[in-house]
Amino acid sequence: MTVLVLLDHEEGQIRQASRSAVQAAATLGTVHALVVGDEAAAGAAAKIAGVEKVLLATDPALAHELAEPVATLLVSLAGDYSHIVAAATATGKNILPRAAALLDVQPIPDVVEIVDADTFVRPIYAGNALATVRSSDGKKVLTVRAANFDPAPADGGTADVATLAPVASPATSQFIAVELSQSERPELDSARVVVSGGRGMQNAENFRLLEPLADRLGAAIGASRAAVDSGFVANELQVGQTGKIVAPELYVALGISGAIQHLAGMKDSKVIVAINKDPEAPIFQVADYGIVGDLFTVLPELESALG
Amino acid sequence: MKILVPVKRVIDYNVKVRVKADGSGVETAGVKMSMNPFDEIAVEEAVRLKEKGAATEIVAVSIGVQQAQDTLRTAMAMGADRAILVLTEESPEPLAVAKILRALVEREQPGIVLLGKQAIDDDMNATGQMLAGLLDRPQGTFASKVEIEGESVRVTREIDGGLETVSLQLPAIITADLRLNEPRYASLPNIMKARKKPLETIAAGDLGVDVAPRLTVVKVAEPPARKAGVMVGSAAELVEKLRSEAKVI
Ligand SMILES: Cc1cc2nc3c(=O)[nH]c(=O)nc-3n(C[C@H](O)[C@H](O)[C@H](O)COP(=O)(O)OP(=O)(O)OC[C@H]3O[C@@H](n4cnc5c(N)ncnc54)[C@H](O)[C@@H]3O)c2cc1C
C-alpha cells in the first residue's frame, strides 16, 4: 500500500503536526508526501525520515493552499494511493473532506489510533467517547491528531522531489489576505509546556502576566474560549473541542473552570496543573496538582519559587 | 438572495454524555436535545444578512428523525422563513447529508448555504466542505466574518496561525465558527409566530440519495480516566512536586 500525505508548511519548513501525520501514515504503507506551492518546503519534506517520494505542486493557482484547487489536485493524484492523510490542522480540515466528497468517500477526521488499514479510533462528543470505526470505502481519507503520534524525525530521509504538472481548476475563490500572529514562543500544538489562561485573567492586560511564567518554562501560551471571546488574546490560542488539541508534558491552567469543551483539547496532557479560586471547579477533576487560590497571588509566588 | 441553513439536532452541549454499557453508542434516551451550537450561529448570521437587506429568504433544513422538527421551529423562531425536514431513521454521515443537501440546493437554488463548522456530536467538521465539493462551489470554512460584496462574498476564516480572508464567487458555501456572532434568543412572540411558518417534510428516499453508511461503528468506549490528583498548599510545594515527583520541569 502507498499512502499520500498532504503536508502543512510554513516559511519553508514542514510543520511538526505533519511529521506526526507521516509517522501515522508509515504504519499503513509506503509514504509519499505532497507539498503545495513551496519548493524549500519540498526540500525539507524530502529529508523527513520515512518519506519515500515528494510530490511538489508549483502551479500559481495553488498558492495559499485554497481548498478548491488543492482538493482537485488530490483527486487527480488519488488513483495511485490506498489512503490520503493529513494532520488535523485548519488546512487539513479545510481540504480533505472536500477531496473525499469528490472521491465519493466518507472521510475519517481526527484519528487518534490506527487499528488496521480500514479501522480507526476517533473521539466523538468532545472526547467524551472514543469510536472505533471501520470504513468500507475503497480509498480512505483521514486526518490525524498530531498529539497522538510522535513526529517522524525531520532528518534521515533522502526522497526524490518530483514536480507535478499544473491542474485545471476554476478560480471561484480568491485569496485576499492573511494575518498571522508573530510569536517567538513554541507552537501551541507541539510545545512541551503550555500555560493557559481563562476568564479568570479578567482582561488583556492581566493576561500578559502569564508571559514571564511562559518564558521561564519555555512554554506556549493557550487560552479558553471565554478568554478569546472576551478579546484577551487572539483566536488561534484557543484550546479545546473546537480549538487546538494539545498534549504537552505539562499543562498549567489558570482561571479556567474546565468545561468539557476545554478539557477536550488538553486532557491528554501528561501532567496537568490547575490554579483556581473555586475548589469545586471541574478542572480539578483532571488536574494532577491543584492550588485553590487567587491566581494573582499564586502567579508571582510561582515565578519566585521557580527562581 | 436565498440562504439555506442546515441545522442538526444534537445532544445539548451542557449534557455530560455517557457511553452505553454495551459499547454500541452513547446514551440518548431521556437526554436533552438542542440545535447544534454552530448552527445557531449560522442561523443568526443568515438572519442578520436578511436584516441588512443582503438576503431575501432563509430556509432552514434538517436531516434526521421526526423530532428534528423542534430544531427547525427554533430556527424559524430565530428568523428563518420556512423549513424543510428530510426524514431519515437516524442522522446520516456527512457524505450522505452533503448529497441530500446537494439535491435541495438544486431545487432551491440558494446564493449561500450557511452551515455550522462542526456538529458537536460526531465532531466531523466535514459536511460543508463536502457539499462545496459535490456542487463544485467555493467554500469559506470556519468563518468569523461574512460580508456580501455584489456577486461575491468576503469571508474571514479562523486558521491555525491567525486569520485568513478569501473572496468567493456566489453561489458559495460557508461554515460558521464560534466568533461569527452571538446568536439571539427567540422571543416568545417569535416562538408563537414560528408555529405558523411552513414546514415541509420530505422522505430521504424521494430525493434519490443513497444514505447507507460507509463507516461501521465497531465499538464506542469511554476514554481512559485520569487518576485523581492532589491539592498542594503553596506555589513552592507545587514547584517541588513538578521537579522531583512529576519531573516535568
Ligand atoms: C460549541 C461550543 C464549543 C466550545 N469550544 C470550546 C473550546 O474549544 N475551548 C474552550 O475553552 N471552551 C469552549 N467552549 C466554551 C466552554 O463551554 C466554556 O464556556 C469555556 O471553556 C469557559 O472558559 P473559562 O473556563 O475561561 O471561563 P469560566 O467558565 O467563566 O471560568 C473562569 C474560572 O476562573 C476562576 N477564577 C476567576 N477569577 C479567579 C482568580 N482571581 N483566581 C483564580 N481563579 C479565578 C473561576 O473560579 C472560574 O472557575 C465551547 C462551547 C460551545 C458551546
Ligand SMILES: Nc1ncnc2c1ncn2[C@@H]1O[C@H](COP(=O)(O)O)[C@@H](O)[C@H]1O
Ligand atoms: N443531519 C443534519 N441535518 C442538518 N444539518 C446537518 C446535519 N448534519 C450536519 N449538518 C450540517 O453540517 C454541519 C457540520 O456537521 P459535521 O460535518 O457533521 O460536523 C453542521 O453544523 C450542520 O450545519
